[in-house]
Amino acid sequence: xxxxxxxxxxxxxxxxxxxxxxxxxxxxxxxxxxxxxxxxxxxxxxxxxxxxxxxxxxxxxxxxxxxxxxxxxxxxxxxxxxxxxxxxxxxxxxxxxxxxxxxxxxxxxxxxxxxxxxxxxxxxxxxxxxxxxxxxxxxxxxxxxxxxxxxxxxxxxxxxxxxxxxxxxxxxxxxxxxxxxxxxxxxxxxxxxxxxxxxxxxxxxxxxxxxxxxxxxxxxxxxxxxxxxxxxxxxxxxxxxxxxxxxxxxxxxxxxxxxxxxxxxxxxxxxxxxxxxxxxxxxxxxxxxxxxxxxxxxxxxxxxxxxxxxxxxxxxxxxxxxxxxxxxxxxxx
Amino acid sequence: xxxxxxxxxxxxxxxxxxxxxxxxxxxxxxxxxxxxxxxxxxxxxxxxxxxxxxxxxxxxxxxxxxxxxxxxxxxxxxxxxxxxxxxxxxxxxxxxxxxxxxxxxxxxxxxxxxxxxxxxxxxxxxxxxxxxxxxxxxxxxxxxxxxxxxxxxxxxxxxxxxxxxxxxxxxxxxxxxxxxxxxxxxxxxxxxxxxxxxxxxxxxxxxxxxxxxxxxxxxxxxxxxxxxxxxxxxxxxxxxxxxxxxxxxxxxxxxxxxxxxxxxxxxxxxxxxxxxxxxxxxxxxxxxxxxxxxxxxxxxxx
Numbered sequence: 097x098x099x100x101x102x103x104x105x106x107x108x109x110x111x112x113x114x115x116x117x118x119x120x121x122x123x124x125x126x127x128x129x130x131x132x133x134x135x136x137x138x139x140x141x142x143x144x145x146x147x148x149x150x151x152x153x154x155x156x157x158x159x160x161x162x163x164x165x166x167x168x169x170x171x172x173x174x175x176x177x178x179x180x181x182x183x184x185x186x187x188x189x190x191x192x193x194x195x196x197x198x199x200x201x202x203x204x205x206x207x208x209x210x211x212x213x214x215x216x217x218x219x220x221x222x223x224x225x226x227x228x229x230x231x232x233x234x235x236x237x238x239x240x241x242x243x244x245x246x247x248x249x250x251x252x253x254x255x256x257x258x259x260x261x262x263x264x265x266x267x268x269x270x271x272x273x274x275x276x277x278x279x280x281x282x283x284x285x286x287x288x289x290x291x292x293x294x295x296x297x298x299x300x301x302x303x304x305x306x307x308x309x310x311x312x313x314x315x316x317x318x319x320x321x322x323x324x325x326x327x328x329x330x331x332x333x334x335x336x337x338x339x340x341x342x343x344x345x346x347x348x349x350x351x352x353x354x355x356x357x358x359x360x361x362x363x364x365x366x367x368x369x370x371x372x373x374x375x376x377x378x379x380x381x382x383x384x385x386x387x388x389x390x391x392x393x394x395x396x397x398x399x400x401x402x403x404x405x406x407x408x409x410x411x412x413x414x415x416x417x418x419x420x421x422x423x424x425x426x427x428x429x
Numbered sequence: 430x431x432x433x434x435x436x437x438x439x440x441x442x443x444x445x446x447x448x449x450x451x452x453x454x455x456x457x458x459x460x461x462x463x464x465x466x467x468x469x470x471x472x473x474x475x476x477x478x479x480x481x482x483x484x485x486x487x488x489x490x491x492x493x494x495x496x497x498x499x500x501x502x503x504x505x506x507x508x509x510x511x512x513x514x515x516x517x518x519x520x521x522x523x524x525x526x527x528x529x530x531x532x533x534x535x536x537x538x539x540x541x542x543x544x545x546x547x548x549x550x551x552x553x554x555x556x557x558x559x560x561x562x563x564x565x566x567x568x569x570x571x572x573x574x575x576x577x578x579x580x581x582x583x584x585x586x587x588x589x590x591x592x593x594x595x596x597x598x599x600x601x602x603x604x605x606x607x608x609x610x611x612x613x614x615x616x617x618x619x620x621x622x623x624x625x626x627x628x629x630x631x632x633x634x635x636x637x638x639x640x641x642x643x644x645x646x647x648x649x650x651x652x653x654x655x656x657x658x659x660x661x662x663x664x665x666x667x668x669x670x671x672x673x674x675x676x677x678x679x680x681x682x683x684x685x686x687x688x689x690x691x692x693x694x695x696x697x698x699x700x701x702x703x704x705x706x707x708x709x710x711x712x713x714x715x716x717x718x719x720x721x722x723x724x725x726x727x728x729x730x731x
Contacts, residue, residue: 126588148588150583150587150619152615153614153615155608155611155614155615157572157576157607157608157611158576158579158608158611158612158614158615161573161576161577161580161608161612162576162577162579162580162583162612162615163580164566164573164576164577164580165516165566165576165577165578165579165580165581165582165583165584166580166581166583166584167580168565168566168577168580168581169580169581169584169585169589170584171584171588173580188570188573189570189573189576189608191570192567192568192569192570192573193566193567193568193570193573193576193577196556196557196558196567197557197566197567198557198558
């Protein structure tokens, strides 16, 4: 019922390995480098297909727009950098040259979230999901582990249209296998349950699993959902979870505003309004520190998911407009 | 036979724009450029908004580029895969591109009357989603088209290894966008001698003269420093414009490994005396009265 832990590996390796697979399958896949190819693992593609790798240097606006030109000439260009620089610095290029053009451009945004660690706030992108999911024609994927990152990378290369994949630097729990289903536009139910729905993305999916195990000790069966396809969004799976469970917690390594939590709130607000608690970074910048330390400090562990589940259920049981019994999750800790 | 409208007839008259049928003599361009200008005025006055100055000022450049055989295309089939590419980086200047395309026969001239109207293929700034034959990309946010064109030139020269030519036109105020220089750097880094960058140097932008708003001069030295084979021409002298484009063709033919930059010195609003060299005409259309005067002046022009 609960998925098993199979190991630990960074999602960026899934991106790098997926790119190599794409390179083997499709001769028109090309990769643009933004100087940090070793960090975002486009170096694997570069080593294997040097003729299809082009260094653009530290110029993310240019790289994004050159990618649009390559796509308009029939190529499938991937450009990868840190998400801090290839999602927002080039925001206008993504909006006009990529999305308005419906250019077949693929962006890999690495080092996402605070788990980047010691590099500090400048490099810890926590806002890009909010922006990217508002772009018409954009597909936005946030894989939960290595295997899913690899599958997502291949899938975005084999679909037509603009797409962005978000992945991280640090190792994260591996709990899916090459056989686990992955489909753009589909959320995966990782654990069954009808008492509360824990809806996570990226590294927080596993924290939801851990929280579900703790809740089970109290006799509460949580449904855990992995939303790796933020856009297109799986309205059916999330709506069903809201109807079946009546209380939701969202969890993401992103600002609580307008990311996965926002997408879930938009969906349920229209289809099945239920109490939602949001786990994420609460309107602040990150900072230097070790990844695990930061996840604790910023409240992105199973403990916050667990506590929020209790709050969400309490609100549900008091009626959807009920007063919050536990006002501050921090106090609960 | 029969119901050919005046506009269609005009369109057919100019439907000689294929590269097999290029114009060779400088004096042959004057009539085309004049017609391009007249159609710009007619379209803008109907639209009631839009940019007059840049499009009129660059009409001679467009006449030579599209009708001089420098761009190879089939007006009746702009999805022809081997066609050369033109990217209008200065998207707000699209009235001149639309007018040139219509005069080349890529779409019916009557459609010029829909400029900027709801549902029109002639969007206020080029929109690829409207599928107007001859529009290769959306543009309008300055500084991006040139990078798109570099990407296209890379696909041709480095990957597909064909002999396609890629042209792009930026304004001079547009050079204030930093990413233009990122694009320039990459064009010379990848030795894109199939890439031709035209700068419409009219020295005007919305707020005033270019050096008053933010100085971009010396442009030619900058382009040379960025690795471009740079040639400065009079943007209203057809022979001089041909010299610039011929220079580009030579670069590509001889495989010099150098991208070409043609700096065309122009007057904003040229051809219409009350607009000429006046930056106030950057972003507004003529009134009915002003349009009449402009059309009269243009029809009397040699």
